[in-house]
Amino acid sequence: MEAISVTKLNTIIKQIFDAEELLHNIPVVGEVFGVNITRNVLYFSLKDSDSTLPCVCFYPNYFDLVKEGDKVIVTGSPNYYVKGGRLNFNVNKVESAGQGKLYEEFLKLKEKLQSEGLFDASHKKKLPSVIKRIGVITSREGAVIQDIKNVAWRRNPTVDIVLYNTRVQGVNAESEIARAIENFSHYENIDVIVVARGGGSLEDLWAYNTEAVARATYNCQKPIISAVGHETDFTIIDFVSDLRAPTPSVAAELLTFNLQDKKANAQMLFDNFYKVCKNYLNSKINQYNITKLRLASLSENLLSYEQNRIFNLKNQLIKNYGDFINQKYYETGLIETTLNKINPTNVLKQGYAKLEQNKKAINKIVDLDRNQAFTINFIDGRVDAKTIDNKE
Secondary structure (H helix, E strand, O other): OOOOOOOHHHHHHHHHHHHHHHHOOOOEEEEEEEEEEEEOOEEEEOOOOOOEEEEEEEHHHHHHHOOOEEEEEEEEEEEEEEEOOEEEEEEEEEEEEEOOOHHHHHHHHHHHHOOOOOOOHHOOOOOOOOEEEEEEOOOOHHHHHHHHHHHHHHHOOOEEEEEEEEOOOOOOOOHHHHHHHHHHHHOOOOOOEEEEEEOOOOOHHHHOOOOHHHHHHHHOOOOEEEEEEEOOOOOHHHHOOOOEEOOOHHHHHHHHOOOOHHHHEEEOHHHHHHHHHHHHHHHHHHHHHHHHHHHHHHHHHHHHHHHHHHHHHHHHHHHHHHHHHHHHHHHHHHHHHHHHHOOOHHHOOOOOOOEEEEEEEOOOOHOOOOOOEEEEEOEEEEEEEEOOOOOO
């Protein structure tokens, strides 16, 4: 037989499914898991105890009826996707058929633990302000630890990450996870614990819905973050932990600061401080210049005032000195006039003569001793004389 192409084989298979009328509008009952909505298309799977069936629904009015762990009856037809070579069950109708067994167990345990206070906010511990080392509980072989390291070290390369390797599903997973939490609880060299795994069905995440993991989380002495599944997945550990992160990557972001942002903030603070200092210095320089100009202006005005005052004092002094000199000239003139009037020489110039006897002026005849000589003083000299005749 001649070999045929993959596309041809897949086309033949699709044609067989499309041609078989018995495969159209078949009701199928099962438990929902792996719910995901992408671009307004609902993807999920149905399962029973032995098998699973991938389903696709293009009808948004049925999206709210398809919830993780619910038991539903879907009506539709199998469709073989030629390009991808896989089978999907195209759903055109959804009816509720009750909750699945696992989901019932989930609700029962949730109610029990909640009644015991394991979910109380008063029990929640705050994250430390400084986180240097993060303890991560997950599988070393999964993508989760790589996502956490990539995000954490991209944001802050100085943070340490300590991995506690455990199974994340299957046999013994819950006991390994509980033991890892207990060990990290007493490990002094970590600041916070992250319990993480990727998304999955309710069955895949069941280890995180167990009482053993819940109580280990409640009794943990260190802050513990649950980062299990996708944003729409909720597990018991989410309610018991101190903080729930929608995804492991978000947990890494919550526990690390962005070093570049810190550097940028520090640079911004430095630039602002430099700007404030520069503005302050410029302000003081301007004040100094203004004060200097004012002082110069005041000094100039004061100097001008003092110069004017000294000039006025000088003029006043000169005027007062002139008045004083004139007054003295006037007084001297009066004295001189008076002296001239009483100057004997001036009297003699008028034809008078001065008589002296025994060096005493003779003003009256009775004062003259006729028996002695006397002197007659003229303007141009003196003569000695004596009385000849005494007439009174």
